[in-house]
Amino acid sequence: MVQGTTSDAGKSTVVAALCRLFKRAGVRVVPFKPQNMALNSAVTSDGGEIGRAQALQAVAAGVEPHTDMNPVLLKPSSDIGAQVIIHGKVRAEMNARDYHQYKTVAMGAVLESHQRLLAQYDTVVVEGAGSPAEINLRDRDIANMGFAEAVDCPVVLVADIDRGGVFAHIVGTLSCLSDSERNRIIGFVINRFRGDIKLLEPGLDWLEQQTGKPVLAVLPYLHGLYLDAEDAVQPVQSTKGAFKIVVPSLPRMSNHTDFDALRAHPDVDLQFIRQGEAIPAADLIIIPGSKNTRGDLAWLREYGWPAHIARHLRYGGKVIGICGGFQMLGREVTDAFGVEGAPGVSPALGLLEMATVLTQEKRLVQVHGTCAFAPDAAVTGYEIHMGVSEGAALAQPAFIIDGRAEGALSADGQVLGTYLHGLFDAPQACAALLAWAGLRSAYRVDTAALREASLDRIADAAQPLFDALMQR
CATH class of the missing domain: 3.40.50.880 (Class I glutamine amidotransferase (GATase) domain)
Known part of the structure; x- marks a missing residue:
């Protein structure tokens, strides 16, 4: 499972890259996100609706998008309410408090989809939502550590160095977790790095000494990617x-x-x-x-x-x-x-x-x-x-x-x-x-070709992470 210290740390991209790398290795792989909150969605071959990021990850894995890849989708209709979609179909419109109570039901749908995917594929690459350090959402969590604990899944934690404060993000996230959740994290990924890696190495050494966990990979900042956004409009015009x-x-x-x-x-x-x-x-x-x-x-x-x-x-x-x-x-x-x-x-x-x-x-x-x-x-x-x-x-x-x-x-x-x-x-x-x-x-935009080229670029960049995971 890939979790992040913050929203937009790069979880979706890392999952897509791993799916493409598993596919290259001849492994039957499938993406999975237990719960997604996004207004960008896609229609699946089985006539349902899932998050756009999971449809992109399915392309990376070489499989048709299916509702089991994102069993719970929340589409906000106001600041306090959202349309709740279970297994691709609208279940209800709920406010935040009602949905929090409903999570026990939603978890059943999540585990049901996960079991079906495990029966069909060799590897399931799971994406978390937001951050596991959301203390107010720990109760009945189905999106991050609550799911990982339920299915006994190892976790990789991704942090975005481009935003600054990457070491504080990682150490702070660990401090918000229980002992069993911290033990579940097998290592860190520093994402969107640009600069001289030699200048970063002292910080990596400090982080490993402080946490007792390895930095599995430092992934570069890649410009000019053509990848479907999960939700927020990218600021570049x-x-x-x-x-x-x-x-x-x-x-x-x-x-x-x-x-x-x-x-x-x-x-x-x-x-x-x-x-x-x-x-x-x-x-x-x-x-x-x-x-x-x-x-x-x-x-x-x-x-x-x-x-x-x-x-x-x-x-x-x-x-x-x-x-x-x-x-x-x-x-x-x-x-x-x-x-x-x-x-x-x-x-x-x-x-x-x-x-x-x-x-x-x-x-x-x-x-x-x-x-x-x-x-x-x-x-x-x-x-x-x-x-x-x-x-x-x-x-x-x-x-x-x-x-x-x-x-x-x-x-x-x-x-x-x-x-x-x-x-x-x-x-x-x-x-x-x-x-x-x-x-x-006379110019023609070939979106499929641009998407495939970008998926190959992020997979190439994530090869060190893939190799590190395969050695564990």
Whole structure:
């Protein structure tokens, strides 16, 4: 099991690297994360939903993503509540206190999935969540040491030296653990190191003397990786190209990995605009998916986006709405059942003649089709949404999926809406969508090739860790 001293210490990347290295060694390997809290998710081949990081790790392992790889997924809908997904399906909407009580039930699902994976694979590489030093979450823990203790699993502890304080992070984490938990840690990984390793060696010697545990590996800081983010938007902006795209960084934005292909395009300058930041002029505005459509609509209004979008369209700009962003393009969004919060109706942006009713059943499906405005351009993607949209705007679809119309394209050709996530991942669809928006470029982004190359890079860098583990 790979645990971290902090969130974003690099657990997901280390697990992906180990999965790729086990695969290279001919070992049947599978990733596993007992509990994940993330708004970036993926649809599995068995029709469920798991964290995006586990889908990436499955690619590294050379296996199809499956709901057993992430049996408990929490998708925050507010600061104190989240949608609880068990074995790929929505179980309930819970506040933090209720979920804490529910963990004993969730642990049953975790152990059930883990046993199934053990029966099918030679090696299971487990990823923890956050940090095992969260004292307030130790009771009924299913994500870190609670799981490791339950299945008697050895633990590697990862710390991020790029943030500073790496030795304090490690020693402090150990001090928060019980004796049996400390004994379970077989060694440390110092992640994201850049500089002269000779200058680090005295610190490594001190750490090993203080803890009695080895530093298994020091992993380098790797620039330019193309890997699906688990949750948070990476702070680096794409500022290479002349074609400007802006995306409102919604408080409950989901699946921002939709934009990875655009960020990798050399002719595109894509910027996420955060709360209170000035909204720049752009060629294209994309409203992303949302875990709380009505709440994020209110956020757009508070920060002046409707007026900016109207001005953008008057000057000939284009707008795309994805999933929840698509729902926001219509006349109104109704949540009669309180799916995402208090029941009610919210006026939407009024850019497409349609209305959306949020439903209690979530649609989860992988899709293939073509762009309606460019029939030779193939598109692939997946749908993750709770809601049905109806109205005259749907008579002019954006895509043809498995023979059915999907999404909407406005009569003036300026506004496009779709429920498809991953719509930019297929090179042909990405080129067609950018051409529709006004970019003429011969460059094609091959996201699959970029991902594979990055997985090989992190695996090569993690070879010393793999060798150290194999010697134990």
